[in-house]
Amino acid sequence: MYKLSAILALVAAPAFGVGLEIDIAGEANGTIVVDLFEDVAPLHVAQITALAEAGSYDNVVFHRVIDGFMAQTGDVENGMMGMDMTRAGxxxxxxxxxxxxxxxxxxxRGVIGMARAQNPNSANSQFFIMFEPGYFLNGQYTVVGQVTEGMEIVDAIKRGTGANGAVIGRPDMMAAVRVTE
Incomplete structure (x- = not known):
């Protein structure tokens, strides 16, 4: 078992080689920089980067945003800006x-995890960015990366309402997502 300081050093460590630049538009505007942990979650990082390189994440909304918890996005099937948002997520x-x-x-705070259904082996394209620590998720969801620049932009993402954090009206979106090395 790692000591907490060693774990935090890993999370805060420089990129393992690949990352993302995500342009966010809406109530929040700007670019966040993400280091992806390809040594920790190689399959998930490969899938995220393949989707980003194909432009699949461009114009995908933050459909579920819970204040003090996380902002979720990445539904490339049902979460494109301009679509019927009732199926987003x-x-x-x-x-x-x-x-x-x-x-x-x-x-x-700032860690990126993969969203999934009840089945632990059901992550696909959706991911979430933590506003605050969520230790109850440890060992239950795949950690794929860390925001290294632009957390103030993440903090400004439009919040959802209700227990599930569904964003009503016009949600913020990932206007463009680029893979960096």
Whole structure:
């Protein structure tokens, strides 16, 4: 078992080689920079980067945003700006679901995790960014990366309402997502 300081050092470590630049538009505007942990979750990072390189994440909304918890996005099937948002969050992509790649990395502020259904092996394209630590997620969801620049932009993403955090009206979106190395 890792000591907490060692885990935090891993989470805050520089990129393992690949990352994302995500342009956010809406109530929040600007670019966030993400380091992806390809050594921790290689299958998930490969899927995210493939979707980003194909432009699949461009114009996808943050459909579920819970203040003090997280902002969820990445439904490339049902979450495109301009679509009927009643199904946003129910889809994935045309790529297969992924087996869980759980690790000892904790869900700290700025950590990015893969969203999934009840089945631990059901992550596909959706991911979430933590506003605050969520240690109850540790070992239950795959950690794929960390925001290294632009958390103030993440903090400004339009919040949802109700227990599930569904965003009503016009949600913020990922206007463009680029893979970096």
């Amino acid at each position: 129910m889809g994935g992509s045309d790529l297969p679901d992924l087996p869980a790649e759980f690790s000892d990395l904790p869900f700290e």
